[in-house]
Amino acid sequence: MSGKKKIRIMDHELVPKHEVVPKEEAIKILKELGVTPQQLPLLRASDPVAREIGAKPGDVVRIIRKSPTAGKIVIYRFVIAG
Amino acid sequence: MVMKEEKVIGAIKFGILSPDLIRKMSATAIVTSEVYDENGLPVEGGVMDPRLGVIEPGQRCATCGNTLARCPGHFGHLELARPVIHIGFVKHIYDLLRATCRKCGHLKIPKDEIDKYLNLYERLKDKWPQLARSLSEFVKRKAIKNMECPHCHAKQYKIRLEKPTTFIEEGPLGRLWPNKIFNWLDQIPSDHLRLLGYDPNFSHPKWMIIRVLPVPPICVRPSILLETGIRSEDDLTHKLVDIVRTNEKLRESIASGAPEVIVEDLWELLQYHITTYIDNEVPGVPPARRRSGMPLRTLAQRLKGKEGRFRGNLSGKRVDFSARTVISPDPYISINEVGVPIEIAKTVTVPVRVTPWNIDEIRKYVLNGPNKYPGANYVIDPTGRRIDLRFIRDLKAVAESLKPGYVVERHLIDGDIVLFNRQPSLHRMSIMGHIVRVLPGRTFRLHLAVCPPYNADFDGDEMNLHVPQNIEARAEAKTLLLVQEHILSPRYGGPIIGGIQDYISGAYLLSSKVTLLTQDQVSDLLASISYDGEIPEPAVLSPKRVWTGKQIISLLLPENFNFSKEAKISSGALKCTDEECFWDSYLVVKKGKLLLGVLDKAAIGAQQPESMLHFLIREYGNAFGKEFMDRAFKLFLRFIEMRGFTMALTDIMIPEQAYEEIKEVVEEAKKEIDELIKMYREGKLESMPGRTLEETLEIKILDVLSKARDKAGERAVKYLDPFNNVFIMAKTGARGSALNITQMTAMLGQQSVRGQRISRGYRGRTLPHFKRGDIGPEARGFVASSFVKGLSPIEMFFHAAGGREGLVDTAVRTSQSGYMQRRLINSLIDLVVEYDGTVRSAYGELVQFKYGEDGVDPKNTSFGKAVNVERIIEKHVGWKK
Numbered sequence A: 001m002s003g004k005k006k007i008r009i010m011d012h013e014l015v016p017k018h019e020v021v022p023k024e025e026a027i028k029i030l031k032e033l034g035v036t037p038q039q040l041p042l043l044r045a046s047d048p049v050a051r052e053i054g055a056k057p058g059d060v061v062r063i064i065r066k067s068p069t070a071g072k073i074v075i076y077r078f079v080i081a082g
Numbered sequence B: 001m002v003m004k005e006e007k008v009i010g011a012i013k014f015g016i017l018s019p020d021l022i023r024k025m026s027a028t029a030i031v032t033s034e035v036y037d038e039n040g041l042p043v044e045g046g047v048m049d050p051r052l053g054v055i056e057p058g059q060r061c062a063t064c065g066n067t068l069a070r071c072p073g074h075f076g077h078l079e080l081a082r083p084v085i086h087i088g089f090v091k092h093i094y095d096l097l098r099a100t101c102r103k104c105g106h107l108k109i110p111k112d113e114i115d116k117y118l119n120l121y122e123r124l125k126d127k128w129p130q131l132a133r134s135l136s137e138f139v140k141r142k143a144i145k146n147m148e149c150p151h152c153h154a155k156q157y158k159i160r161l162e163k164p165t166t167f168i169e170e171g172p173l174g175r176l177w178p179n180k181i182f183n184w185l186d187q188i189p190s191d192h193l194r195l196l197g198y199d200p201n202f203s204h205p206k207w208m209i210i211r212v213l214p215v216p217p218i219c220v221r222p223s224i225l226l227e228t229g230i231r232s233e234d235d236l237t238h239k240l241v242d243i244v245r246t247n248e249k250l251r252e253s254i255a256s257g258a259p260e261v262i263v264e265d266l267w268e269l270l271q272y273h274i275t276t277y278i279d280n281e282v283p284g285v286p287p288a289r290r291r292s293g294m295p296l297r298t299l300a301q302r303l304k305g306k307e308g309r310f311r312g313n314l315s316g317k318r319v320d321f322s323a324r325t326v327i328s329p330d331p332y333i334s335i336n337e338v339g340v341p342i343e344i345a346k347t348v349t350v351p352v353r354v355t356p357w358n359i360d361e362i363r364k365y366v367l368n369g370p371n372k373y374p375g376a377n378y379v380i381d382p383t384g385r386r387i388d389l390r391f392i393r394d395l396k397a398v399a400e401s402l403k404p405g406y407v408v409e410r411h412l413i414d415g416d417i418v419l420f421n422r423q424p425s426l427h428r429m430s431i432m433g434h435i436v437r438v439l440p441g442r443t444f445r446l447h448l449a450v451c452p453p454y455n456a457d458f459d460g461d462e463m464n465l466h467v468p469q470n471i472e473a474r475a476e477a478k479t480l481l482l483v484q485e486h487i488l489s490p491r492y493g494g495p496i497i498g499g500i501q502d503y504i505s506g507a508y509l510l511s512s513k514v515t516l517l518t519q520d521q522v523s524d525l526l527a528s529i530s531y532d533g534e535i536p537e538p539a540v541l542s543p544k545r546v547w548t549g550k551q552i553i554s555l556l557l558p559e560n561f562n563f564s565k566e567a568k569i570s571s572g573a574l575k576c577t578d579e580e581c582f583w584d585s586y587l588v589v590k591k592g593k594l595l596l597g598v599l600d601k602a603a604i605g606a607q608q609p610e611s612m613l614h615f616l617i618r619e620y621g622n623a624f625g626k627e628f629m630d631r632a633f634k635l636f637l638r639f640i641e642m643r644g645f646t647m648a649l650t651d652i653m654i655p656e657q658a659y660e661e662i663k664e665v666v667e668e669a670k671k672e673i674d675e676l677i678k679m680y681r682e683g684k685l686e687s688m689p690g691r692t693l694e695e696t697l698e699i700k701i702l703d704v705l706s707k708a709r710d711k712a713g714e715r716a717v718k719y720l721d722p723f724n725n726v727f728i729m730a731k732t733g734a735r736g737s738a739l740n741i742t743q744m745t746a747m748l749g750q751q752s753v754r755g756q757r758i759s760r761g762y763r764g765r766t767l768p769h770f771k772r773g774d775i776g777p778e779a780r781g782f783v784a785s786s787f788v789k790g791l792s793p794i795e796m797f798f799h800a801a802g803g804r805e806g807l808v809d810t811a812v813r814t815s816q817s818g819y820m821q822r823r824l825i826n827s828l829i830d831l832v833v834e835y836d837g838t839v840r841s842a843y844g845e846l847v848q849f850k851y852g853e854d855g856v857d858p859k860n861t862s863f864g865k866a867v868n869v870e871r872i873i874e875k876h877v878g879w880k881k
Helices: A023-033 A048-053 B019-025 B087-099 B111-127 B129-145 B178-187 B190-195 B235-255 B260-278 B299-303 B309-314 B359-368 B395-401 B448-454 B471-481 B502-511 B519-528 B549-554 B612-643 B656-682 B693-718 B725-732 B738-745 B793-828 B869-877
Strands: A017-021 A042-044 A060-067 A071-080 B076-085 B159-162 B166-169 B209-215 B322-329 B337-341 B349-353 B376-380 B386-388 B407-411 B417-421 B431-439 B444-446 B462-466 B563-566 B586-590 B593-596 B846-848
Touching: A017 A023, A017 A048, A023 A060, A023 A071, A042 A048, B019 B209, B076 B087, B076 B178, B076 B235, B076 B260, B087 B129, B087 B159, B087 B166, B087 B178, B087 B260, B111 B129, B111 B190, B178 B209, B235 B260, B260 B299, B299 B309, B337 B417, B349 B376, B359 B376, B359 B395, B359 B407, B417 B471, B431 B444, B431 B471, B444 B448, B444 B462, B448 B612, B502 B549, B502 B612, B502 B725, B519 B549, B519 B612, B549 B593, B549 B612, B563 B612, B612 B869, B656 B693, B693 B738, B725 B738
Parallel strands: A042 A071, B322 B444, B337 B431
Antiparallel strands: A017 A060, A060 A071, B076 B209, B159 B166, B322 B462, B337 B444, B349 B407, B376 B386, B376 B407, B417 B431, B417 B462, B563 B586, B586 B593
8 A cells, every 4th residue: 555545635734625505505695796606716626626525517615715914715616617 | 969879889790801791892893903094193993093082182082972081991802813821811721621621621520529519519609618619629639630531531631831821732632722722611511610610601711712802992001292292102002013913914824824833923922912911020921022121011010019000009099288308306396296397388288168257367368379378279169169379360359259168278377287197107106196387497397205106316207297188087186196195105005205315314414312403593494384383482491592303393293193113223323112212213202292213214204104204194194294295395405405415525434544454354354265265175165055065165255255345344434423424314214325335435345247256257267367266356356445445447347247237137127027017917907896895807707705805905004904003002192012
């Protein structure tokens, strides 16, 4: 088993917290922001983190990351095929 | 007036002109290469055919019947004897030829796959155009690879493109002449084209082969009449004549049944002419030249580049009501003002509508006419007729005829608002609104404190001035663009407009402890700023009533202002970190009274956030900030004038004894370096981590030499009066630094090129004055002389080498950063902070969920810090910490 150890990228310090937002909540959030899903920043379904959390095209993913100005910032990404 | 029906452009579609469309929009066919007949009149059917549009004023257009001003010009067309390739589409044609079958024209992909991809393509097209494009690209690549047609099973051959326009099949077809290519492209089914990203209805690839050439209207290529009476034609016309002539020859030789070789030669010539007609800078094609040898400026050259149609005419425009001249300083005007020469004030004008309230005033302007200031240049009556006052004999009659509703274009007068700009306009403070002050002289005058935002100096800089022409623009300029609204920089929040140079020296000297002012001096100072308030009790009553400079400065501060901060001079021996300060290097203002400390760059300087000036502006507003700067700066200058301030040679001269000491320092350093070199030669020198032995030696030598320079500086400075003029400037931050003083008095130190000691020149040495292999300090650019003592010829050479590098660096940096700036601006220009605090692109795409992630405007912060608790406490309580 040399070097075959599974690396969980979510555990890495530089990977911010990702989570799939439930459909009803996602609709609410989109309404609040006043955007269509396509106007959100995108996330490819083939993105390693997206695969890890099981995000499917059409999902909205919430990312909570550190920010030098605000301390912590919540952003949303729309998952697309690819 | 009846409103016309409003039409909105919903979308724009680009395509390729089809031969049918070219014929349809054509006013006439071009049939002859003759341009003018023996009478000098344009030949019908030539490239200057009158049906292509009016050229001379007064004529009526043969096509549309309009006069010169209203005729838009009309296209003609030229039927080519043989088709040619459009140079702009060569790449597309090449790809299509390779991707489709040579026999049946089908895309070289099995039918079921085509259907599958087409289905996917149709679904992607509207929502994800980018993805659709990459799908087309993928399909194309796949089709090119296939060497057998899946539809008709014909064997495919490799197709070679011999730049620029020759296609050769390495198979039975051989040279693919444009007519063959046309037939090939014509065969491709519409669906297959659609899959490849072409819209066959608007840009069918067969139209990439030119069979009919549109001939642009004459007004696109006007001829110029020289003084000698000779007509000089436009480059495009020349090229068109070439094309028509070659086309004629080609047609004749085909008709007369000339040998195929000759026909093909002419065909190639026609291809060359049409290629250069479209783009005269195609690689591999010799550019068509004028008789003088200048390459012709053909279609692509008209559009391309900095002076092309896009960058030169559409994005960049020339304007009226603007002026440009040299700038010079004027410390007596307000920072909000600009001094305008009378000559300019009489040329650029402001339109004013006549009303019952201003009619008397405007009559005066009209009476003065265009030559007497303040006058007027034009009168526009309500019908829109312009009366040029230059040609009016009886100004009085015109003045009498003025009635409300007239518009008068009067000269600029004091109090008008104008926009003032210096290139390069790198940030929004590069264009600010100024209030006009008409002054004698021929230069624009501006206050010294507004030099930093414009990055201006007076070594010959020129600036531009624009006069807003309507009330809305003037109001906007006054409320948004006025200089005082830009004192605080949106970059870091601090004042970008503030004290510089003499203002700082003056402030320091006036606020210094030793400054005591008699009643006469106080009166002089306060009169210079038209102070009309009370004068406080003098600080010293006996033996003479004298005031301190701090008392005078306090008169300008608001009554409830509290502030404390270390001064710029607080360093070294004069270091103070709290109010217990013997050296007067800790600034304390309580209840608007300057109690302790001096004003220097840290208190009133430009580009100094969290300074006294910064908080005065933040807490009392821009208008107060402007008022404070106008008054305080005038006061500081008046004081520095009274006291006198200069820099003399004696300020940087040191006695002989000091030179001895410096010599000692140099000797010591040399000895140390000799030691290092000896160790290196003997291999005893240990290398530093990650460095070679040579690098280690260089680093150590540089270290020793820079320490030697600092030490020499210290020794020299010891002999100087620490309160002489040069030191005052360096310490307060007005101008110069400790290093500058060291270089003037003690020594220049090591000169460097690319961060290294100077080592190149002759073989093994920098100059023939040294032995080969000498790596001692002198042989590698160490300068032990000072500017005061003077440099030896060898030292001067090294100094010049180092200085040259600096010049080259700045030249390279400005061009590179300028290009980076341009690209950044082009990519970020449409981003907008919406009312909900999000940053969005022009299409509503979210870029940031909150501006800067915290929603804070840096202009209202100091260095991006939104809340400064310490400052809030100090502001209200009067102390901090």
